[in-house]
Every structure is written in C-alpha cells, then in structure tokens.
Amino acid sequence: MAPHPLTNSKRFGPYLRMNLKELSEHLALSQTTVSRALNGYPEVSEKTRERVHQAAKELNYSPNARAKSLATGRSQTIGHVIPVSTQHEMVNPVFGDFVAGAGEAYVQQGFDMMLSLVDDSDEEDAYRKIKARGNVDGIIVHGPRMQDSRIALLTELGLPFVVHGRASDVTTPYNWLDTNNTRAFRRATDFLLDLGHRRIALINGLEVMDFAHRRRGGYEDALKKRGVDPDPALMRSEEMTEIFGYRSASEMLAMESPPTAFLVASMMIAIGVRRAIHEAGLEMGRDVSVITHDDDLSYIKNGHDVPIFTATRSSVRTAGTRVAEMLMQQIKNPDSDPQTELMEAELIIGTSTGPAPT
C-alpha cells in the first residue's frame, strides 16, 4: 500500500551502501543463497560461495547489523553497565584497562561493546529496560557491592551476565571473576608483620564495595592471628585518589604513635602516601614501609624493571579479557552452569618496604 518513506537517496549517504537484495540481484541469485553463502551454510556450492564472497568484497557489502540482529534474535553486543552515583566508577583509571582487555576479546569473536551509565536510584528499572530493549545479549556488572540486588534481578530477568568481582552477601550461584583480595591483603600484612611492623595502617577503597571489604578482612585476619589488635585510628576508607592517600598518610604520620607501615589499595593512593612521607622528611622503605595493590595499569606502572612499591599485583586488563570470554561462553551456551574464577595476586617486592625501625 504505502511506499516506505525512506528512499534510497535518504538511506544511503553520498557513498553507496549495498543491501542483501541488491547484492543478490547483482549476482542473479536469491537472497537466501547469498545469505547462506556468506554465513557458511553447506547448502551452497563452493563455486557459488566463491563468487558471492568475491562480489561482497568488491561491492563493499556488510550486512546491516540491526536487521541481522532482529532476524536472529541475537545482537552480538555486550553491555557494560556502569553504576553512577556519588562516585563515577567509570572514571576510575582501572576501568580503562579493564575495558581494553574486554575489548580485545570482543574483537576476536566479533562482538560489539556497549556502555551504559546507570544511576543507582533507578537501577532496577534500568536493567529491566536493558533487557526489554534487547540490544545486548548479555552484560558485565561492574563495581559489585557487598550486597548487590542486581545479581538477583538479572538472574530473574534471565539476562546472561558476569560480575567483575563478587557480592559477599549473595549466596545463589552466578558467574563471577574476582581477584583473591582477602588472600592478597593477608599476605601483604603478614609480610609487614614479618618485617617487625606492628602499627600497620590500612588505606582502603570504599568499603561498601565488595573488594574493599574483603581486603580489610584479609588485613584484620592477619593482624589478629599475630595477636595485634586492629586499631581503628589506622584505618581509612574512601575513593582511591592520590589526595586521599596523601591526606590520610599526612594525618597518620602526625599522630603521637604513627604507623610504621602503610598497606594501601591502589597505586594512586600509594603515590599520595609517598608524597606525604617525603613531605614529612621521612624516607620510604627505611623510615616507613608501603605496600600497595597494583592493578598493573598501562599508564600507572609500578616501575619498569625494579618495582617501586612492594605490591600485590593482579592485572585488571587480563581480568577484563577473561570476564568477556566467560560471558560470551555463557551466551553461546545458556544452560551451562555458572562459572567462577578466582585470580591470585602475586606479591612483588620493591624498595618501599623494609624492617620496622627500632
């Protein structure tokens, strides 16, 4: 009845954009055959397939992703959902490396990557919408908190997902990949205890975040096991900026009984702590020891050959790749059991630690 409003001249830019119909007419074949040829189905002779591929390349044909996705029900797209609230998870330098790692995995398997900023306040609605709008086949959940309602919601929605991190309070099984934060910080604390330190400060990330909560757990575990009482005056928890590290350390170093060592949650914090130590006229590694967690970020490397800081290191970029692979696997095989993966951090020894001053 009605001609469709989008005429060719409107749809195509100044540059030609082929569609399947045109390509098949050009080849004097049906759309079916061309489609099958391009998608590697067996019901087409090698000669024809060759011809089709040739023509597709010459005429610069790529199938329209939206049409394809509508027809197949799969979008070949992964969503990364970034919670935005007071703090912006995304601007965290860690995010860049994570996403870079994931991106590599997507490219390999022909997936696209979509970012969505979601406000904490209408989280539930947002995730429902993502499902309904249907432009992703699955999502990666960033920044899990200790108790995170998103996991139950997504399970209920039946939208495949993998969590980067875990939510301590969720007991139902789900897909996650996490660093063994507890163990890393227990080891780091042990290392400092072995060096004779007893007043060890913890400068941590926000402890609503699951990873920060676990790190603190490891730290306290280790202290208690040696009969050292965790001192609340030596613990801070906030967003992991340089300033936060600087301020915390400055203030603690000014205490009557200052810490002799700092265990901190990120390179940025560590850099701030180092500044505070210098400013106090002390030397790092001699007067005060520092251990940091190191996400092995490309732009904030912990030294080149010799590490600057003693650190618990775990590559967040590798994590990104693995999480992406897990999700794509899950999408391919929706009935498979939930996968989990725990990455161990390695303790690398730099020049920022030494025996406790006597």
Add this chain to the structure above:
Amino acid sequence: MAPHPLTNSKRFGPYLRMNLKELSEHLALSQTTVSRALNGYPEVSEKTRERVHQAAKELNYSPNARAKSLATGRSQTIGHVIPVSTQHEMVNPVFGDFVAGAGEAYVQQGFDMMLSLVDDSDEEDAYRKIKARGNVDGIIVHGPRMQDSRIALLTELGLPFVVHGRASDVTTPYNWLDTNNTRAFRRATDFLLDLGHRRIALINGLEVMDFAHRRRGGYEDALKKRGVDPDPALMRSEEMTEIFGYRSASEMLAMESPPTAFLVASMMIAIGVRRAIHEAGLEMGRDVSVITHDDDLSYIKNGHDVPIFTATRSSVRTAGTRVAEMLMQQIKNPDSDPQTELMEAELIIGTSTGPAPT
C-alpha cells in the same frame, strides 16, 4: 509459509517481555495507535494516550531497540572509535573521564554509547564497515594525529562525526572540539621565562599526536620570542606514563647543565618528575620548577584547595560532554555547517614553580 523458528518460549527469558503486538491486543487497539500514543503523535485522543502509557508502564513494555532502529533508520547510538596500535588510547586515564562526560550527555538525550577498538592497520576497512553495519548514527574520533586520513574518509562516507582534537594537516572543514594547546603551552613557557628560567625542559606526549605537536609548537614559540634557542637535549616525547616522566627527569637532572624547569604534558608525567626531583635530593618549587598540563581527572586531581602543581588546566570531562552534544546536534541536523570549538586552558598557580635559582 514457514513458521518462524524463534518461538515465544525461546525469545522471552523466564521473565515476560512484551512486544507491541501483545500490548496493543491487550488494549484492544491497533499497533499503529499504540505506537503513535507512545511516541507523542497528535492523532490520538488524550484519554487513549493515557491508557496506553498506563498499560505500558504496568506491563513493563519497552520497545525493542533493534526493531525500532530498523524501522526508523536511526539507531540512537553513538560510536566511540578507539585506535589501537602499539599504544592503547583507551587505557589512557584521560579516556575514562572523557567518556564519562560524553555518557552523561547521551543519557540526557536517550542515546546509547558503543565502543569499537579499531586496529590502525585496517582502519579504512573498519570505518567502512561501521557505516555499512549501521548500528551507529555517528561517531566520535579519538586521538587524531597530525595528518589523519580518517577525517577525509568519514566525510566521504557521509557518516556524522566529531573529532576530539584536530588534525593540523587537514584543511577541509569538519567538526572538532579541541583545547588550545598551543596557547596553553606558550603561556606556561612564558610564565617560566618570566620567573627567570632559561633551561626549560619539555616532556611531551607522542608527537605524532596532534595535541602533542601543538604543545611543542607553543613551547618553542615562546622560547624563540625571548631569544632562547630550543635545546633538543631538553625535549622528550613518548607515551605519558609516570615512568617516562621519572626517567626523563632523572636523566636530564644528571646533565652537566641541567634544566631548572620542566614543562610536562600530563599529571602522570609530573608525578614521575616529582619523584626524580626528590630522588636527586632537590626540592620542587625551589630548586626545580614544574608545570604540567592537567586534564582535571577525577582520580588524579591536582590537589584539593591548593594545587600541587602549577598547571594549564582544561577539563577533559567537560570536553567529552561538549563533543557528545555537538555530535547529537549534527545528527539531528545533518545539513548544518561544521561546528568547531576551542577550549581555553586556565593557568593555575601551585607550589611547584618558583624563581630560577641563581
């Protein structure tokens, strides 16, 4: 003839997902009317519109984005294309802030954001494919080089785009937003010259990148205008990491005639330079001055109340927002003339600069 393979039970997860047909049957209305009601067309009575909205909310209906986009020819999605080559632009901490800023603008106007990693080697093919696949309405070009073939290509393809930065060698008009890098570094250099510094080092980003090239231009301009010959031994150019800053400064400070001031291209470099200065037993701001460019990143703030470093500051997050807005504007109004915007950086005075030692 053939029933479609995707049955309801397969398409829907365990959770109900409404489509337009079902919604309209539920309301005893045609799909046309429901569609018009939801999209605010006038040919529908207020009472009906009300009913439709009500039902949509109750039944948790959101239109399928892929179908909608196929029907309208618009995808409501912006692509961010990240060149990956030796270095990974994306992992640059700047990227996180930029994308966060852009993301906010997208949310406002109901756009989605898609990231694509594109290898430099098959750039042309990749951009063609992006156009053909048609899942973005426009793209944002990151990391422009001095001569950047992407601009001509995209213009030819007729795919709306905005460049974050500029390409010096491209003379045809196109949409861009840039910081006035030349001016910023000229001012910074002038500032140091005014303080009596004559041996001023430049620790720059990769100079194939347009922004770095311009910064160097500003620096050299200022020097020459005062009759100071730019000394190649005082100039370095590489990826802007902490290590690079540290190494460059260490080496230069060990020269026979070391620089008395450093002009550097990023906070990370500056932090490395500071480390080198401390390690050399010098004091920043007294023995050696440092000015950095400061992108005002959320996680690498240049001090709180009092800036640490004297800096040329320009918020990359604001840039992200503006670029996104420009692109959406351009998409809405494809025939409008190319827009350009030049952001001025402000010079903020911290404690890292002082008169040249005599």
Add this chain to the structure above:
DNA sequence: CAAATTTGCCAAAGCGCTTTGGATGATTAG
C-alpha cells in the same frame, strides 16, 4: 533404466517496529 537420493537453489514468512493512506463515526456548517 527407473527409482531413490542428493545437491543447489528459491519463494515467502517472520523478527518488532514505524508510517502511509485510508476508513469510520461524530461534529459542524449550509
């Protein structure tokens, strides 16, 4: 050499939406 397979291709339906060009009944004008 006829019958049973196999091979290679095709027409048409369907994915879920928008939009065109009516149609229908209510309202107003002549």
Add this chain to the structure above:
DNA sequence: CTAATCATCCAAAGCGCTTTGGCAAATTTG
C-alpha cells in the same frame, strides 16, 4: 436535514536480514 469537516483509529507495507519447507536437476542406486 444533508454535506462537508474533524477527530480517531486501523490495515498493511516496509526496514534488511534469516530460515523454513519445497522443488528441480543432477547424481547415485538397485
């Protein structure tokens, strides 16, 4: 009271692809 005008709503086509079920022609089989 009839004709013209509106205000609402609808059927159906089309966006560009995949996939089902068929159907000739070529090949193999008995």
